[in-house]
Amino acid sequence: MLIINGKLHTMCGDVVNNGYLWIKDGKIADVGDMSRLEEKNGKISGEGREQVLDVRGAFVMPGIIEAHCHIGIVEEKRGIIGDDCNECTEPVTPGLRAIDAVNPMDPAFHDAIKAGITGVMTGPGSSNPVGGQFVFMKTQGRCIDKMAVLEPAAMKTAFGENPKTAYGDQNVCPSTRMGTAFLIRQELERARKYTLEQEDSQEQERDLKMEAWGPVIRKEIPMKTHVHRADDIMTAIRIAKEFDVELTLDHCTEGHLIAEEIAESGFPAIVGPDLTARSKIEVQNLSFKTAGVLHRAGVLTAITTDHPVSLINYLPLCAGLAVKEGLPMEEGLKAITINAARICRVDGRLGSLEEGKDADIAIFNGNPMETFTRTLYTIIDGEIVYDGEETGRDEDVI
Structure with missing residues (x-):
C-alpha cells in the first residue's frame, strides 16, 4: 500500500x-x-x-495506544458473566495471566478500531494488592495469541482504597494501607530470592506464582501500579526503589500535587481516567490539568480511559481535554502514541511513523x-x- x-x-x-x-x-x-x-x-x-x-x-x-485498560476482560453487555477483572478469592495472585481472560469478541474492540486505536495494554483490576500479568495486544483479530505484541507486559499491583474495600471486611490482610504495602514487600522479597535461586539451580521445583515475578525482578517488565492519592504514589515509589524494580504510576490522580517528586523518581505516569465521576475519596483531586503539570516537571506521561470506567473510544478526546488544561498540543498526541508505546515498552514496533x-x-x-x-x-x-x-x-x- x-x-x-x-x-x-x-x-x-x-x-x-x-x-x-x-x-x-x-x-x-x-x-x-x-x-x-x-x-x-x-x-x-x-x-x-x-x-x-x-x-x-x-x-x-501512528495508531493510537491505550496504555491502561480492561478491554476484553470486563466485556460490554455481559454483566457479571463477562467480568473477569478481579480474582477476589485471595489478595496476592501474581500467576494470573490476562491472556487467559481477554475475549477478542468484546464489542469494545470495534469501538476502539473505529476511534483509530490500534494497540491496548489490558489486564487485571485493582482489588488485589498483586493482581497478575497484563498483555499488550493489537485491537484487530479473533485469536489473542496472534494479537499479542508483548506477553507478559507488566505485573499489576494496587495501593489505596480498592484492596482495603475488597478485603477489609473479610478478616483478611489487607485492611489498611500498611497491610497492602506489607503484602507487596513480602511478595517482592520472596520473588527476589526465588529468581536468584532459579538462576543458580536447574533443579528447583517450579512455582508458578514466583515464576511470574521473574521478568519484574530482572527489569524486563515493570510493576504496573494502581495509585491515585499522593501518599500512595510515594509508597509505590518507595517500594520500587527498595527492591530495585521498574514501575509505572497508573492513574496518578494527585500527581500534580507531587510532580517534582515523581520526576525525581524517574518513573512514568499514565494519567486518568479523568472523564468520569469523583466516585471515591482518593480521586477527589481528579483534574485534566494533571498530565500537563507532570509533563512540565519532566515526567514521561501517557493518558488512559481505564476502559470501561470511561469508554475507550473517548481516549483521543481525553487527550484533547488535557490539552485544554495546559498540556501542549503535540504532547497530547504523544500521550496517546509514542509516550504510551515507550511506557508499555513496545516503542520498537509502535507509536511513531518510522521505517x-x-x-x-x-x-x-x-x-x-x-x-x-x-x-x-x-x-x-x-x-x-x-x-x-x-x-x-x-x-x-x-
Whole structure:
C-alpha cells in the first residue's frame, strides 16, 4: 500500500505537511515528502505495489495506544458473566495471566478500531494488592495469541482504597494501607530470592506464582501500579526503589500535587481516567490539568480511559481535554502514541511513523483530539480494518 498526500504527524519530531507512507509486508517501508516520491517511484513500483490510498490532506498519525485498560476482560453487555477483572478469592495472585481472560469478541474492540486505536495494554483490576500479568495486544483479530505484541507486559499491583474495600471486611490482610504495602514487600522479597535461586539451580521445583515475578525482578517488565492519592504514589515509589524494580504510576490522580517528586523518581505516569465521576475519596483531586503539570516537571506521561470506567473510544478526546488544561498540543498526541508505546515498552514496533515499525496507522479528517473529527481509516499491520469513507458521509477534509 502507498498512502499519499497526507499531513503526517510522525511523533518523532517531524510533521510532513504533504507526505507519503509506503507499506510493505505489514511494515512501514518508507516515509517522506511527496516531492521525494517521484525519485523513489521506480523502486516502489518495482516492489509490486497493489494499492494507492490518496488521503487528500488528511491527518495521518501512528495508531493510537491505550496504555491502561480492561478491554476484553470486563466485556460490554455481559454483566457479571463477562467480568473477569478481579480474582477476589485471595489478595496476592501474581500467576494470573490476562491472556487467559481477554475475549477478542468484546464489542469494545470495534469501538476502539473505529476511534483509530490500534494497540491496548489490558489486564487485571485493582482489588488485589498483586493482581497478575497484563498483555499488550493489537485491537484487530479473533485469536489473542496472534494479537499479542508483548506477553507478559507488566505485573499489576494496587495501593489505596480498592484492596482495603475488597478485603477489609473479610478478616483478611489487607485492611489498611500498611497491610497492602506489607503484602507487596513480602511478595517482592520472596520473588527476589526465588529468581536468584532459579538462576543458580536447574533443579528447583517450579512455582508458578514466583515464576511470574521473574521478568519484574530482572527489569524486563515493570510493576504496573494502581495509585491515585499522593501518599500512595510515594509508597509505590518507595517500594520500587527498595527492591530495585521498574514501575509505572497508573492513574496518578494527585500527581500534580507531587510532580517534582515523581520526576525525581524517574518513573512514568499514565494519567486518568479523568472523564468520569469523583466516585471515591482518593480521586477527589481528579483534574485534566494533571498530565500537563507532570509533563512540565519532566515526567514521561501517557493518558488512559481505564476502559470501561470511561469508554475507550473517548481516549483521543481525553487527550484533547488535557490539552485544554495546559498540556501542549503535540504532547497530547504523544500521550496517546509514542509516550504510551515507550511506557508499555513496545516503542520498537509502535507509536511513531518510522521505517521498520508496524504499519499501524490512523487517518482522520482533522485533529482526533477535537470533538467533530471522524476517523477515515484505521490500518493495522498494513491492512485497512476500518474504512470511514464507506459510511457515505461528507468526504471533505478539514
